[in-house]
Amino acid sequence: MTAAPADAPALPDDVLLRVEHLTMRFGGLVAVDDVSFDVKRADITALIGPNGAGKTTVFNCVTGFYKPTVGRLTLKKSAGESWLLERLRDHQIARRAGVARTFQNIRLFGGMTALENLLVAQHAPLMAASGMTILGVLGAPGFARAERAAIEKAKGWLERIGLIERADDPAADLPYGDQRRLEIARAMCTEPVLLCLDEPAAGLNPRESAELNDLLRSIRADDGVAVLLIEHDMSVVMEISDHVVVLDYGKKIADGSPQAVREDPKVIAAYLGVEDEEVEEVEREIEAAEGGPA
Ligand SMILES: Nc1ncnc2c1ncn2[C@@H]1O[C@H](COP(=O)(O)OP(=O)(O)OP(=O)(O)O)[C@@H](O)[C@H]1O
Secondary structure, X not given: OOOOOOOOOOOOOOEEEEEEEEEEEEOOEEEEEEEEEEEEOOOEEEEEXXXXXOHHHHHHHHOOOOOOOEEEEEXXXXXXXXXXXXHOOHHHHHHOOOEEEEOOOOOOOOOOEHHHHHHHOOHXXXXXXXXXXXXXXXXXXXXXXXXXXXXXXHXXXXXXXXXXXXXXXXXXXXXXXXXXXXXXXXXXXXXXOEEEEEOOOOOOOHHHHHHHHHHHXXXXXXXXXXXXXXXXXXXXXXXXXXXXXXEEOOEEEEEEOHHHHHOOHHHHHHHHOOOHHHHHHHHHHHHHHXXXXX
């Protein structure tokens, strides 16, 4: 592992997370190879690429599930101060640095109600209000206040995701798309600065996909929370992302606006599965289709 610098560097105002030279090796396999990119505040950044490109591994490094073999992950803490995520344990990244995540497969507590799932997410502030004592839980006015605030917050999120009528239903009884949005609401109840979503649109029908897009847009606009998502559904990526980072065989091959990335011959080649020497040919075909070189 590379030595981390003595001090976390200050990031430009508009940058929330800076990934620098991220490399992750599993034995002889280089799953992520010298990848660098920025996630800006209140932007939706999509991480895309063919199967096995290294997207989940980048996610796992940002959220602390893996310690990078090499690289620096700087997350802005407050004006002039930053966290170095590679130095923190995963629970510290979630609780102290404010990075929340969801997984490819839904991980709600299926037997608990929708409301209870959102209350569980607020366990940490509730326990802090109890002073970590049973007397605190039973009698302290501070705990009662914190509990009321937690319920209000949970109800507010159920309203936002259109599930207030189903607050008392077990999470497992909800349709798939509702479970996805509930999971995102649960992550948002931890008040993150960065929300990491692993394939949030997977398995959704077009209506559920549109509801997800609306929710993510409102998180960007109303909560000012930056979103980093892995997504295979290009209609979701192109519709809601501000910034797209493309990986292929562990390396970054493109980084820019959805429009720029969509027209990048290297990206098209990666998705079509053509060899490196065929990229120029793809480039010529795109130019021809667009009526000649730009
Ligand atoms: N824990 C691990 N041990 C060994 N190899 C791993 C591990 N995790 C991932 N890999 C390998 O690293 C490479 C990148 O995998 P990763 O899951 O990050 O790709 P991905 O882009 O998320 O793929 P997908 O779109 O299929 O989910 C793959 O070759 C994978 O087999």
